[in-house]
Amino acid sequence: MAQSGEMITTADVMAHLATGNERQQDAYRVLKSSGLLDILADYHPYPAGTVPIDIDVPGSDLDLLCYAEDLDAFEAEMHDQIEAVGEFRCIRGDGNLPDQRPYVTCNLQVGHWPVEIFAQSVPVNRQNAYLHMLVEWRLLQLWGDAGHLEIRRLKQAGWKTEPAFASVLGLQGDPYVNMLHLAEMKREDLWNWARSRTSL
Known part of the structure; x- marks a missing residue:
């Protein structure tokens, strides 16, 4: 993890999950074994949400933030690639929140974990989440x-x-x-x- 103790990069978060509590370690194994990070590699996937910071509750998603300049291409690639991981659905949003832009959200189930992939044409480190x-x-x-x-x-x-x-x-x-x-x-x-x- 970064010396500051913050989870700035995907590597920081994964290292934190790998040595975290039981649910965090399970999330780490799921992300690694599913191949999702490899599938999404071109989109700079970043594990976010409540699990890395240990405030998740039963039913909480594993969230993956992605940077996709072309949302149409991203959604098409998800249909091509993620079907190998499990059933999923994608939703388009117009980004009507403050400082928000259009986005694609894809939801799927990996093992017992619900996973939500959020893509936007904004670099991950500038996304609200x-x-x-x-x-x-x-x-x-x-x-x-x-x-x-x-x-x-x-x-x-x-x-x-x-x-x-x-x-x-x-x-x-x-x-x-x-x-x-x-x-x-x-x-x-x-x-x-x-x-x-x-x-x-």
Whole structure:
């Protein structure tokens, strides 16, 4: 993993999963054995979401973010390549969220894991889901076990991830936009600010 303890690259995330808890190690084995990372290699796949940061709940997806300049070509290739892995479906979105662009989401089942592949004509490290995961991981590193337990408690009660973090931090307004703003902060500044917002 990167010296900062952050999961900046796919290699960082995979190394983290390989040495993580039981579910994280299982996710690592599934990603390796399915060949999905190899199939998606040209699209810079990045494992994101709740599993790498250990706030997943039963039924949580394994999320893979991809950078695809041509979404039509990406979707066609998924139909050609992923049928070998399992049944799947793809959905097109117009990207009507703030700073969002059109995207393709492909969902499939690999073993007992639901997998969601998200592709956009935006480099992965500028995609909202990537930025959200990095800032959430920074906050969890600050909060420790208490933070993991509280976020997981909210998620088990039906909260989505970003609204759960926003609730703990006492943020008003759109939680997805708020988390993007927090992602712009340096880690030390974020931690100092977060300490003033919660006792976790």
